Amino acid sequence: MATLARLYDFTAGQPIVSGEVDGEFNQIINALNSTSTNVNLIVRFSSGTTAPLKLDQLGAGVVQTWAVSGVDKATVTNAGSFSTAGQFISSLATGTKPLDVTSTTVCTNLNADLLDGLHSSSFLRLDSALDQTMIGNLVLSLTAPQLYFIDTDHSKQMRIALDNTVWNFNNDTAGGTPISIATATNVVTFAAIPVLPASTPTTDSQAARKKYVDDQDTATLALAVRNDTAGQSVTSNFNISGTAPALTFTDTTASAEDFSFTLDANVITAKFVGGSGLIEFDYNTGSPELHFLAGLARVETDAACVLAGIPRTLVVDTSTVGNVGGGEDDLISYTIPANTLKANGDFMRFTMGGIANTATLRVRLGSTEIFGLGPTENSACEWLIDATIVRKSNTTVDTYVGYRRLHTDYNDSTPAETKVVRNLAVTVNSLTGSTNVIKATAESAAATTNAIVQTLLIGEVVNM
Numbered sequence: 001m002a003t004l005a006r007l008y009d010f011t012a013g014q015p016i017v018s019g020e021v022d023g024e025f026n027q028i029i030n031a032l033n034s035t036s037t038n039v040n041l042i043v044r045f046s047s048g049t050t051a052p053l054k055l056d057q058l059g060a061g062v063v064q065t066w067a068v069s070g071v072d073k074a075t076v077t078n079a080g081s082f083s084t085a086g087q088f089i090s091s092l093a094t095g096t097k098p099l100d101v102t103s104t105t106v107c108t109n110l111n112a113d114l115l116d117g118l119h120s121s122s123f124l125r126l127d128s129a130l131d132q133t134m135i136g137n138l139v140l141s142l143t144a145p146q147l148y149f150i151d152t153d154h155s156k157q158m159r160i161a162l163d164n165t166v167w168n169f170n171n172d173t174a175g176g177t178p179i180s181i182a183t184a185t186n187v188v189t190f191a192a193i194p195v196l197p198a199s200t201p202t203t204d205s206q207a208a209r210k211k212y213v214d215d216q217d218t219a220t221l222a223l224a225v226r227n228d229t230a231g232q233s234v235t236s237n238f239n240i241s242g243t244a245p246a247l248t249f250t251d252t253t254a255s256a257e258d259f260s261f262t263l264d265a266n267v268i269t270a271k272f273v274g275g276s277g278l279i280e281f282d283y284n285t286g287s288p289e290l291h292f293l294a295g296l297a298r299v300e301t302d303a304a305c306v307l308a309g310i311p312r313t314l315v316v317d318t319s320t321v322g323n324v325g326g327g328e329d330d331l332i333s334y335t336i337p338a339n340t341l342k343a344n345g346d347f348m349r350f351t352m353g354g355i356a357n358t359a360t361l362r363v364r365l366g367s368t369e370i371f372g373l374g375p376t377e378n379s380a381c382e383w384l385i386d387a388t389i390v391r392k393s394n395t396t397v398d399t400y401v402g403y404r405r406l407h408t409d410y411n412d413s414t415p416a417e418t419k420v421v422r423n424l425a426v427t428v429n430s431l432t433g434s435t436n437v438i439k440a441t442a443e444s445a446a447a448t449t450n451a452i453v454q455t456l457l458i459g460e461v462v463n464m
Helices: 018-032 210-215
Strands: 064-068 071-076 082-084 146-150 157-163 166-171 179-182 188-190 246-249 259-264 267-272 277-282 289-294 297-300 312-317 328-336 347-356 360-365 368-373 381-391 396-407 418-427 436-443 452-462
Touching (some): 312 328, 328 347, 328 452, 360 396, 368 381, 368 396
Antiparallel strands (some): 064 071, 071 082, 157 166, 246 259, 267 277, 277 289, 289 297, 328 436, 347 381, 360 368
């Protein structure tokens, strides 16, 4: 197709002859009234602000229609809408969006190949029966999130739910929660006893079915004690644990009594079931005691299992020990063990004996003198001392010492033959935590060896 052509050149200042412009006018009129099919109308305009061509519809019809051989192909309405039976084709290079849309309203039937640069294969689909695969983690972040499993006809539904501190596996079809897991402790709770596989366990970590356990004999379950087989025994330790655990012996003979041993804190009690305790062993914070219980009577023993209230021998020493020259010399000594007097009121008795001839005789408890007798009172005689020591507190005792002597010449003019010395609140080492020493000492004023000789020391204790 040709464009409109100028047939004649116009010269400025010269009149235009009509015959010279008839051709141009005919071309324009023929193009405008559609009788010309071989010319194009081209409008060129150099303004950057004014449109080269503007169609101004003053009525209610469309603004512009484009047709091919009389068939409309595209239209611009007076509302500004553009419709076409063809394609929108953009040759804009990558880097600039070819379309700019303001409306957020859904555009029905709009089909795009990519969503945010991703194909549909990058998303899990709701309309596909094929297996969907994710290569990353699926995270449900919500207050009490839940994951549902629903079959096609909605007749069965299972659900996994995290409810604060508990992870639940819910059976919505049958109702209930067959499995729960505590999030803080990983403790698993089963609503019913789980059914284990039929196969026999082969490793230590596998659980065993009831039938498997029932089918085993004592040779297979060497460490198990069965309640349906007589003569069961164990070759390792047998432990019973719990609050106040008890070991009960039941005699199946008619009218026979049941007997039990029960541990409650530090005390083991033996008794007939339903009756009062008969024997009681009390660990007593490191000082064990055995109690024999009979009605209201109670007989106790101390750490050495000697009956309470009955004397227990501490020492019997028949060595012969005398003083050596002058100065105070130890005779026979005894170290009293810690915790011998373990309660207030407990007491010890010591008997000492020997011979003397003009020397000073003393009895010491630790560094404290609890008895003393000068040389004029202790000459040419056989002597005997009884010392009683009573616990008043952990660090104090009362002492009572009695002295007797027998002279070779009983009718001489020496002082009285007996003497008693009482000492109250004598300080000693801790009776429960330390030892104490009791001893007799001798001192000869004339520096005579064996002025006093001790040949006997007997000690006993009574714990109440």
